[in-house]
Amino acid sequence: MKRFDDELEMDEKTNSATARKEYVKYGVMVILILALAVALVFLLRPKKEETLGTGPDKQTEAPETTTNMENQQTENLETETEEPVQILTAGTIPETSEQTIGIDVAKYQGVIDWKKVAAQGIEFAMIRVGYRSLELGTMHEDEMARYNLQEACKYGIKLGAYYFSSAVTKEEAEEEADWVAELISQYPITYPVAYDCEGFDNEKNRHFGLTKEERSDIAKAFMDRIYEHGYTPMLYAAKNELANDTKWETADLEKHYRVWVSHYNTIAETDYAGAYAMWQYTNQGTVDGISGNVDLNIAYFGYEGTEAPHSSILPEQVTANVEALMNFEEVNEEVTAKNKTNLRDKPSQGDDSTVVLQLVNGETAVRTGVSKSGWSRVEYNGETYYAVSSYLTTDLSAPAQMDTPVDDDGIKTEFTACNDVVTAKIEVNLRTLPSVTMEESQIAATLYHGETVTRTGINTDYGWSRVEYNGQTLYCVSSYLQAAE
Numbered sequence: 001m002k003r004f005d006d007e008l009e010m011d012e013k014t015n016s017a018t019a020r021k022e023y024v025k026y027g028v029m030v031i032l033i034l035a036l037a038v039a040l041v042f043l044l045r046p047k048k049e050e051t052l053g054t055g056p057d058k059q060t061e062a063p064e065t066t067t068n069m070e071n072q073q074t075e076n077l078e079t080e081t082e083e084p085v086q087i088l089t090a091g092t093i094p095e096t097s098e099q100t101i102g103i104d105v106a107k108y109q110g111v112i113d114w115k116k117v118a119a120q121g122i123e124f125a126m127i128r129v130g131y132r133s134l135e136l137g138t139m140h141e142d143e144m145a146r147y148n149l150q151e152a153c154k155y156g157i158k159l160g161a162y163y164f165s166s167a168v169t170k171e172e173a174e175e176e177a178d179w180v181a182e183l184i185s186q187y188p189i190t191y192p193v194a195y196d197c198e199g200f201d202n203e204k205n206r207h208f209g210l211t212k213e214e215r216s217d218i219a220k221a222f223m224d225r226i227y228e229h230g231y232t233p234m235l236y237a238a239k240n241e242l243a244n245d246t247k248w249e250t251a252d253l254e255k256h257y258r259v260w261v262s263h264y265n266t267i268a269e270t271d272y273a274g275a276y277a278m279w280q281y282t283n284q285g286t287v288d289g290i291s292g293n294v295d296l297n298i299a300y301f302g303y304e305g306t307e308a309p310h311s312s313i314l315p316e317q318v319t320a321n322v323e324a325l326m327n328f329e330e331v332n333e334e335v336t337a338k339n340k341t342n343l344r345d346k347p348s349q350g351d352d353s354t355v356v357l358q359l360v361n362g363e364t365a366v367r368t369g370v371s372k373s374g375w376s377r378v379e380y381n382g383e384t385y386y387a388v389s390s391y392l393t394t395d396l397s398a399p400a401q402m403d404t405p406v407d408d409d410g411i412k413t414e415f416t417a418c419n420d421v422v423t424a425k426i427e428v429n430l431r432t433l434p435s436v437t438m439e440e441s442q443i444a445a446t447l448y449h450g451e452t453v454t455r456t457g458i459n460t461d462y463g464w465s466r467v468e469y470n471g472q473t474l475y476c477v478s479s480y481l482q483a484a485e
């Protein structure tokens with residue numbers, strides 16, 4: 001039994017010694033592996049001075065090969081240096097992401113009934129405040145700017161503005177921006193202030209021949225200055241001009257400024273692929289309160305309130321400039337009616353004008369202005385009225401010319417036959433008879449600029465044209481027509 005125990009004890013000692021040797025061996029291996037790993041990490045660690053250098057006196061030769069990590073670092077560096085998108089916006093009113101519906105207007109919309117416009121749900125109006133002429137380069141205020149700003153605001157429509165530019169230098173563009181900022185400072189401008197440059201492909205216009213780089217730099221000068229005045233700048237341009245950097249440096253401009261794209265389309269959205277914040281989707285819109293067509297827009301943003309004017313000075317209250325659509329040549333002469341003619345409060349035969357009284361042959365008025373559009377401005381009993389020029393004469397002794405009678409065979413007015421396609425200069429009423437005074441003469445339709453009709457006859461004595469419109473023979477004042485393009 002003792003021997004067995006001794007042998008067992010010896011075996012245990014032997015086994016114990018063997019186990020200790022194994023533990024030591026494994027421990028050494030682990031230590032060696034860890035040491036090797038540390039050494040590899042140290043050896044493979046890129047040295048700063050080998051990649052970036054430590055100063056002008058120490059630069060080592062670049063390695064012949066580049067690792068994936070170094071490629072990624074280069075790509076990241078290029079991404080970091082690419083110019084970031086940073087749209088310039090100004091104002092204090094929080095902006096929303098809701099879509100809003102608006103119009104843009106100028107003097108060509110005539111006298112707008114803004115109360116009716118507001119009742120149609122129009123939320124904002126981009127109002128042309130001025131323009132630089134295309135040939136001479138002189139700056140002008142839109143004749144209806146202040147009235148439109150005043151009345152749109154009065155009925156709760158939020159205001160934006162735009163300027164029609166033909167600037168050929170950055171200095172001119174900055175001059176325009178300063179001029180705009182001063183004019184609008186008394187009004188609550190909440191929506192952007194846009195730069196509108198058109199007609200530069202017409203060789204008659206002063207900005208013909210500018211490169212797209214020059215044109216874009218000029219636009220930037222305007223928009224940067226507008227931003228300095230505290231307004232959000234925006235660029236207005238047509239889709240075909242913006243797409244693929246065709247006429248503008250669009251890819252650069254859209255990184256810094258909001259874009260208002262014009263693209264008239266019959267579908268529910270434009271297929272313009274660039275970035276844009278506002279879309280002018282038609283120039284044939286109809287809105288109650290506006291005679292004729294008007295541009296309609298969708299803005300992909302809105303505002304929770306209305307900005308305060310930048311100036312503490314209240315704007316002067318103005319009345320509508322009823323002569324905004326036509327230029328009157330100043331004259332001073334006595335006139336009478338060839339027979340009788342209506343004296344109106346506006347030079348228009350539309351629903352927006354009112355017949356105040358009639359001037360009959362033998363009564364005289366003082367004509368103070370004549371427009372090529374066929375209207376005369378007259379002073380009668382101390383008041384200013386407007387009459388169709390073809391119904392007036394300076395021959396005060398001329399006998400009254402009676403209206404052409406109507407019998408069962410129709411109108412006896414003699415028309416010289418013709419066959420040409422015409423449109424309205426702006427708009428013109430089409431009547432059932434060639435007269436504005438006879439009760440039987442009713443307004444059957446209104447022809448707007450861009451719509452065409454065939455003129456089949458013309459009478460030069462009374463200034464009337466006979467036209468075919470939707471299968472009807474109607475009559476209108478010739479001076480309101482022009483040849484269709």
